[in-house]
Amino acid sequence: MKQETWSNQKTEKFREDLLAWYHSEKRDLPWRKNTDPYRVWVSEIMLQQTQVVTVIPYFNHFLSEFPTIKGLANAPEDKLLKAWEGLGYYSRVKNMQAAAQDIMERFDGHMPNNPQDILSLKGIGPYTGGAISSIAFNLAEPAVDGNVMRVYSRLFGIDDDIMLPKTRRVFEEKVRKTISRDEPGDFNQALMDLGARICTPKKPSCKTCPVKEYCLALKTNQVDQLPVKKKKEKPVPLYYVAIVLQNELGAYLLTKRPSDGLLANMWTFPLVEVDELTYKQLKHQEKFADHQELSLFDQVADESEVYLFSAMLTDYPNIKMKEYHHGEVTHVFSHRKWHILALEGRVDGLSSYQLKPREEWVYPEKFKDYPFPKPQQKLLSLLKKVENN
Structure with a gap:
């Protein structure tokens, strides 16, 4: 499929339509109460490979146990692991503690406010770094996860295999070109909500999609064929x-x-x-x-x-x-x-x-x-x- 290229005017109209939908329909989630970088960080790490409904009680409990970066840095390991019990992928919380200790040492206990320093912290990759940069510090950085790749593959007709590491750069470039410069955090969260609620893997709600007029896959009747994703090997x-x-x-x-x-x-x-x-x-x-x-x-x-x-x-x-x-x-x-x-x-x-x-x-x-x-x-x-x- 030939990928579509948008004009500046179309890109700006897309931003407006997506953000208008988000401001009206965004999910009421505890980590969206404010844009404190610590809260954003904790939520994004927890949400990796874990459903929102599962994360909510864990997030609230974790913040009550470790309300600050300093508290996380100094937490006893058994208490930390107990607070994470049931979420799985325990390296996530161990990396978080190592990063918190690094923040205490290198950044005087405050999350750094530029993408390069954020990405230097253990356990923070391009997606989490982009989410923190955009949501907490209003920087126009892409935050590309599976939801976003699915949305953009359909919008632009991108048929690269999303399981290949090099494909992420294709999507990051597309998001960087289309992201709102005024509200990058809301824009990234809007894409996340769109992928989670409307542009779902199976049976997407195309009729109620707020940006359906921009979707090349819908126009060409190829929604079910995108994104391209090779099958996982059996465990x-x-x-x-x-x-x-x-x-x-x-x-x-x-x-x-x-x-x-x-x-x-x-x-x-x-x-x-x-x-x-x-x-x-x-x-x-x-x-x-x-x-x-x-x-x-x-x-x-x-x-x-x-x-x-x-x-x-x-x-x-x-x-x-x-x-x-x-x-x-x-x-x-x-x-x-x-x-x-x-x-x-x-x-x-x-x-x-x-x-x-x-x-x-x-x-x-x-x-x-x-x-x-x-x-x-x-x-x-x-x-x-x-x-x-």
Whole structure:
């Protein structure tokens, strides 16, 4: 499709029509109460790959816990992760804290007010930098996300694959040419609202679109063909067994994940990675009658993780495993899918157990103080459901 080029007059009329619609119909969102750069920053980071309806309560709670950049910079990690619990992609909030500490050191505790310095902060890329620059500081900087690429691909007939990194520059150039110089923040937010509410991926509301007269895809009956987006690869499956181990005092064994990598420093039941065959054998095992049934754990994918079983089976022969596993939970990350089988056991006489580094016995009433990733939350829900049946 040949991309369309607009005259200056058409561009100006487009700005006016889009902004008029936005001023009349914009969503009432808590981060739009004012243009404080910290609030803008927090909201934009939270909104990455997360729906607005999900973000709203998290945003309000986060601002109550960490109302300033200084408060974010000085926050204890466990408290920070707990406030983010359930949002996923935990590197986002860790990068935010690192950036806040950088702001305290380099910019006297104030968000810098030029795009170059904003982009120098950890975790802030072109989209977030453009959003902060335009909304908080009224700078005519593009903020191009998936919504904006979808809108502009249809408006101008851009059929470049939006999954390719180089394509972003095509859209950034288009937005930079059309963005309002007087109200760049409102213009960018108008595009976000338009993509979220009107120019949706499927069944867009073209009849009620405030800028439909500018849309080349609508004129050429190609709305459903744009944007061009290659299919995502299927996530790689990984298989785990969660050992839900309780001692005679009613506390559960939790382990803190490594300080780097996926779900860094989050707390979970001990997870042992197994290969697919082992997982399926365990899943379909009718009964775990004695320790010999657990010999399948000799086949775990990572031998370093088998210490939990070998140590306990050797030192504490009174481990009592439940006869049946409690079921399975799954969770999809961006490039991988976890399958987790919950196997529960009880250990008497373990109150004096010498905990290994990053292990703790935790009572259920204290779970609220520990940051849990989504898979762990799903495991807790599964156990609660089992208990109630």
